[in-house]
Amino acid sequence: MNNLETLFIPEEIKNTELAGKLVVIIDVLRASSTVVTALANGCSGFIPILSPDQAKKKAQQFKKERVLLGGEREGIKIEGFDLGNSPREYKREAVKDRTIIFSTTNGVKTLEMVKDAHRIIIGSFLNLQAVCNYCTNYRGGILLICAGKEGKFSLEDAACAGMIINSLKDVFPVACQQADADLTARLLYEKFGNNILEILQTSQHGRYLESIGLEKDLKFCSQLDFFHI
Amino acid sequence: MNNLETLFIPEEIKNTELAGKLVVIIDVLRASSTVVTALANGCSGFIPILSPDQAKKKAQQFKKERVLLGGEREGIKIEGFDLGNSPREYKREAVKDRTIIFSTTNGVKTLEMVKDAHRIIIGSFLNLQAVCNYCTNYRGGILLICAGKEGKFSLEDAACAGMIINSLKDVFPVACQQADADLTARLLYEKFGNNILEILQTSQHGRYLESIGLEKDLKFCSQLDFFHI
Incomplete structure (x- = not known):
């Protein structure tokens, strides 16, 4: 039985034991949504690096026209970087055939922590069905990991996990009923259903992004199954 | 405004900033419930110590008839200890006028981590109204901290926090609507209402305790406002 x-x-x-597991990293606002958008728009690679200085150093290994530096601190583009952490910036004309070196706090830190997992995929509302399909076909344990915000619980990530669990409940009926966090995440799904924009507008980080003028990012990230990767 | x-x-x-804050430690199954029971039954003091060996050492500072060693590992009484972590053992005839030196994993570890808080109180279903009264009268920020289980989310602690938040929503209307975790905890309250035994029977740790024959502890810990301290 899948766990x-x-x-x-x-x-x-x-x-938590990571060996042999499929890890789904969920950082809806906004690292996950940005990575998924960039990959869907044809970037040739995505390299997550925690420190902005190391990201700049890494970029020197590539031809200048082949690489982009992306990332944020407190929601705002890092000085000297090409792109911030708004998925709307990662358009096809900007990212196609470019390698993106990417630095954010929560999402990248979480990626660093799961290096020992068997497979790592990126979860967001934008590619939810694709994530569920991948999970359905995976033979082994699955871990949905919410990146949260500064080491704390975040509503939008937990609600996204809840929507994934809800989609998988017929595939893994027992696994989806057993764990305390799974049950709680599904409860969030039951509360909000497919009203994803409402989730993002309710969450603390969503309200923060709105307060710095990024309400369009909330709308973008709320599009269910916008991409199929 | 209270936060x-x-x-x-x-x-x-x-x-999280602890200075000046009132911390409510919630470890429903079972450390919180045990501490509250022992205090209500007249123990003269409760000293939490992480390591069983250090607990034994500390006990030597007391007259033998004045001290009791209590605690658990994986739900089971520690070898050489007087009491386990079942609140039902902490009856008046056993604990009155005794100092209890207490060692559990999750609850005691959490207590260690909040030493810098201004005030620390113990939250459980057994003394929920008393906790809410204390919070209502506190002038400053309040932190409800779920002890969880082996560093992971636990349903029963989050649901207890949700019930506290629900009780305080008229006293701190803004504070209770703002945070992602508060909203999620209240959702658990809305799902289960006052069916506390159902919460405990649903939770992973509750099911584990039942599996080792401790279902009576679940019933005991589910009694709402059994004590008024």
Whole structure:
């Protein structure tokens, strides 16, 4: 039987076996949504690096016209970088055939922590069905990991996990009923259903992004199954 | 305005300001319920110590007839200890006028992590109204901290936090609507209402305790407002 488990906070990874598992990293606002958009728009690679200085250093290994630096601190583009962390910036004309070196706090840190997993995929509302299809075909344990916000629980990531669990409940009926976090995530799905924009507007980080003028990012990230990767 | 925030996992404490705050530690199954029971039954003191060996050492500082060693590992009484972590053992005839030196994993570890808080109180279903009264009268920020289980989210602690938040929603109307974890905890309250035994029987740790023959502890811990301390 497939085992499915949700972690609300990356720190929980410390107490979790990763070997042989499929890890789904969920950082809806906005790293996951940005990565998925860039890959769907034909970027040739996506390299996550925690420190902006190391990201700049890494970029020197590529031809200048082949690489882009992307990332944020507190929602705002890093100085000297080409792109921020708004998925709307990662259009086809900007990213096609370019390698993106990417630095954000929560999402990249979470990726660093799961290096030992068997497979890592990126989860967001934008590619939810594709994630569910991949999980359905995976033979082994599955971990849904919410990136959260500054080491704390975040509503939008947990709700996205809940929607994934809900989609998988017929495939893994037992796994989806067993764990405390799975049950709670599904409860969020039951509350909000497919009203994803409402989830993002309700969440603390969503309200913060709105307050710095990024309400269009909320709308973009709320599009269910916009991409199929 | 009073600020109220819920942390689902003790690791979140690292990213949280404790100074000046009232911390409510919630470890329903079973450390919180045991501490509250012992205090209500007249123990003269409760000293939490992480390591069983250090607990034994500490006990030597007391007259033998004045001290009891209590605690568990994986739900079971520690070898050489007087009591386990079942609140039903902490009867008046056993604990009155005794100091209890207490060692459990999740609850005690969480207590260690909040030493810098201004006030620390213990939350459980057994003393929920008393906790709410204390919070109502506190002038300053309030943190509800779920002890969880082995560093992971636990349903029963989050649901207890949700019930506290629900009780305080008229006292701190804004604070109770703002945070992602508060909203999610209240959702658990809305799902289960006052069916506390159902929460405990649904939770992973509750099911584990039942599997080792401790279903009576679930019934005991599910009694709402059994004590008024």
